[in-house]
Amino acid sequence: QCQNGLNIYDSPQLKDLATQAAANRQLRILPLPLDSQGQLQYPAIPVCIYEDDYPGWLALDDIEQLQPVDAPKPVPTWTAKDIRDRIPKIIAYMKNAMAQPNEYLWGGVIGPNYDCSGLMQAAFRSEGIWLPRDAYQQEAFLQAVPLEALEIGDFIFFGPKERANHVALYLGGSRYIHSSGKTMGRNGIGIDRLPKDGKILADSISQAYAQIIHGAGRAIASYHPTGTPIKPLDANVSPMS
Structure with missing residues (x-):
């Protein structure tokens, strides 16, 4: 169990952030990559949150x-109604994060700097609701909903047809809140708008996202870990010399 917030990297060379583990989150140590002498090959160990x-x-x-802990945390069990009842506090968490000085951070989950899916995961986790980490994983986990049936607290996904790569939370009134990067015209958490009746939006950031809407989803349950990494672990780098 993490005693403090920890950075988790996408390779054993520790160059780029993959995600973060907040205090009290639990990690499983995966099989260690050892050389022929039984020594660690890298300045890092593989883990799974x-x-x-x-x-x-x-x-x-x-x-x-x-x-060390004796057993993993019990998986929270929430009904769809339980989750809907907690949406106001989840929105309050995100707006409070927006009010703090922040910038977009790839892999950010702890704050004050978040990436898009990290902000979603942190906000829902603040109410005890577990979600997958990345936007496309969240989309696959949630109940799909049509855009015309959006409710406050639903997820809006963006990205190419092949796979969502960005996510926001719907606030109602065509508005959504998300952590957005510099390439889309902002560097941090903000509120943008969905298009109405196909009209061009005056706000350039909202209009840019309107071009890549991928779909929408609704949280109706908490994620139950499987004990298997949700994606392959990258170790395609040179060992320590």
């Missing part, structure tokens, strides 16, 4: 921030 099955690499120096 228990709550969302998300794999990555933890720096060896951060192992001291882990505390």
Whole structure:
């Protein structure tokens, strides 16, 4: 179990952030990559976050921030109504995050800096609701809903036809809140608008996202971890010399 927030990297060279594990989240240590002498090949160990099955690499120096536990946390069981009742507090969490100085951070989950799906995961986790980590994983997990049937608290997904790569939370009145990167004209959390009746939006950021709407979904349950990494773990790098 993490005693403090920890960075989880996308490779054992620890160059790029994959995600973050907040304090009290639990990690499973995956089989260690050892050389022929039984020594670690990298300055990191492979781990998987228990709550969302998300794999990555933890720096060896951060192992001291882990505390052994006897058993994994019990999986929260929520009904669709339970989750809907918590949406106002989830929105309040996101608006409070927006009110703090922040910028978009790829892999950010802890705050004040988040990526899009990290903000969603953190906001729902603040109410005890577990979600998968990445936008496309969240879309696959949620109940799909048509855009014309959006309700407050639904997820809106963006990206190419092949796979969603961005996510926001619907606030009602055609507005949504999300953490957006510089390439789309903002660097941090903001509120944008959906198009109405196919009209061009005056706001350039909203209009840019309107061109890549992928779909929508609704959280009706908490994610139940499978114990298997939700995606392959990247180790295609050179070992330590």
